[in-house]
Amino acid sequence: MGSLSIWHWIIVLVVVLLLFGRGKLSELMGDAAKGIKAFKKGMADDETPPAKPAEPVRTLDHQATGETERTKVG
Numbered sequence: 257m258g259s260l261s262i263w264h265w266i267i268v269l270v271v272v273l274l275l276f277g278r279g280k281l282s283e284l285m286g287d288a289a290k291g292i293k294a295f296k297k298g299m300a301d302d303e304t305p306p307a308k309p310a311e312p313v314r315t316l317d318h319q320a321t322g323e324t325e326r327t328k329v330g
Contacts, residue, residue: 273281
């Protein structure tokens with residue numbers, strides 16, 4: 257009672273084909289395949305390390321003068 261027989265699956269397949277048609281169903285499967293390929297490509301791109309490490313961020317201290325910089329260093 258809990259499992260579906262082969263006849264149930266055949267009826268479901270016929271109903272799906274009647275509702276969507278062969279062309280619409282094949283388009284849907286093609287779009288799903290493109291989505292899966294794009295997802296896999298995106299995952300592969302995330303795993304590759306960057307080619308060149310980014311330079312450290314440089315900040316400017318606008319209030320520092322030559323005198324204060326010398327006292328900080330020395």
